[in-house]
Amino acid sequence: MPKVLTDAQVEDYRTDGYVCPIRAFDADAAAGYRDRMDQLEADHPGLWARAKVKPHLLMTWLNELMREPRILDAVEDVLGPDILAWATGHFDKKPHDPGFLAWHQDATYWGLSEPSVVTAWVALTPSNQQNGCLRVVPGTHTDGQLRHTDTFAADNMASRGQEITVDVDEAAAADLQLQPGEFSLHHTMLVHGSSPNTSDVRRCGITIRYVAAHVRQTTGFQDSATLVRGTDRHGHFRPEPRPSTDFDPAASAFYDEIVGEAERRKAAIAAQSGSPRSER
Numbered sequence: 001m002p003k004v005l006t007d008a009q010v011e012d013y014r015t016d017g018y019v020c021p022i023r024a025f026d027a028d029a030a031a032g033y034r035d036r037m038d039q040l041e042a043d044h045p046g047l048w049a050r051a052k053v054k055p056h057l058l059m060t061w062l063n064e065l066m067r068e069p070r071i072l073d074a075v076e077d078v079l080g081p082d083i084l085a086w087a088t089g090h091f092d093k094k095p096h097d098p099g100f101l102a103w104h105q106d107a108t109y110w111g112l113s114e115p116s117v118v119t120a121w122v123a124l125t126p127s128n129q130q131n132g133c134l135r136v137v138p139g140t141h142t143d144g145q146l147r148h149t150d151t152f153a154a155d156n157m158a159s160r161g162q163e164i165t166v167d168v169d170e171a172a173a174a175d176l177q178l179q180p181g182e183f184s185l186h187h188t189m190l191v192h193g194s195s196p197n198t199s200d201v202r203r204c205g206i207t208i209r210y211v212a213a214h215v216r217q218t219t220g221f222q223d224s225a226t227l228v229r230g231t232d233r234h235g236h237f238r239p240e241p242r243p244s245t246d247f248d249p250a251a252s253a254f255y256d257e258i259v260g261e262a263e264r265r266k267a268a269i270a271a272q273s274g275s276p277r278s279e280r
Contacts, residue, residue: 003073013078013185017141020176020184024070024122030180034124034204036061037090040246048090053262056088056226057255060243063226066208071120072229074185075210079118082213082230084237086117086223089207093132093197103137103168106209107188108145111219115141116212117188123178124204131203132195134176134184137168140191178205221261224254 002010009019040059041047048055056062065071066085075083093099107115127133168191176184186192188209197203210228216236217223225237240258243251 002077004070005074005077010077013187016138017187017190018136018138018174018176018184019074019078020174021178021182022070022074022185023181024068024183025181027180030124033061033065033206034180037124044247048092052089053259054087054224054240054255055090056085057240057251057258058243058247060246062088062206063242065122065206066226067228071122071183071208074183075118075120076229078185079116079210079212080230082232083228084211084213084215084225084232085208085228086211086225086237087207087209089209091121091203091205091207093203095131095197095200095202097132097197099132099196101193103191103193105140105145105189105191110188111217112188112211113216113218115188116215118185118210119188120183120185120208120210121176121178122183122206122208123180124206125180125202127176127178127203127205128199129175129177129195130197130199131201132197133178133203134186134192134194134205135173136176136186137173137191141187141189145189221264223261224258 004022005013005019013019037059040061051058056066066088072083106119107117110117121127121134125131176186178184211225213227213230213232214234214236216234223237224240226240226242241248241251241254
């Protein structure tokens with residue numbers, strides 16, 4: 001019996017590769033997270049340029065967010081009871097921001113052993129067609145790993161402008177529109193992207209990548225993750241410290257070590273794929 005999702009929503013995830021929308025918390029709580037994020041960014045200019053990899057190791061508000069029980073309940077409904085938070089990210093489009101994401105699959109460059117991985121996209125502002133919400137192509141998570149190419153296109157928010165090399169039926173795409181405090185779940189193999197923000201309204205969301213505890217890193221480097229529910233009987237990932245304050249010295253030192261490891265992993269995956277760089 002699912003904890004948050006209905007049986008129909010669980011089936012939708014299996015067949016379509018996503019569920020949307022799901023309520024995590026109210027709009028006031030979303031504004032609180034957004035204000036804490038904005039204040040931290042104001043206090044530390046260039047914060048997100050540094051904290052692209054696992055920023056939950058540096059920021060207490062983000063470490064709290066990835067443990068939100070309502071989100072974990074929904075993740076458990078599709079992933080099972082033993083859950084690790086593996087990565088987090090920040091996606092912010094200011095009004096009239098030309099940034100976009102071409103059609104791609106998340107799993108392509110991550111080096112994980114299997115696709116028992118789900119992304120929660122948590123809205124801290126409205127996310128809709130006008131301001132460049134996430135778009136997905138239902139059912140494409142069953143198509144296997146698709147070939148990607150690096151375009152280095154201007155305004156593509158991906159690290160190399162990577163995109164799939166197969167045609168996408170735009171008419172089949174679904175817009176994952178969210179209100180503040182809502183989130184979507186999507187499968188790591190699902191083809192997705194987003195359009196520029198053509199509105200006067202900011203679009204800001206947080207991604208949390210959750211993996212089943214039996215998943216492992218295959219690149220030969222020691223990866224890390226945080227157990228957020230259940231039990232880790234496998235030990236494939238190095239346990240992560242929880243910051244007691246923003247930029248906690250111990251957590252920051254661990255972060256710097258992991259970033260170095262991630263950069264080496266990027267280089268290894270890029271060498272295997274023939275790409276000059278790879279994305280976390």
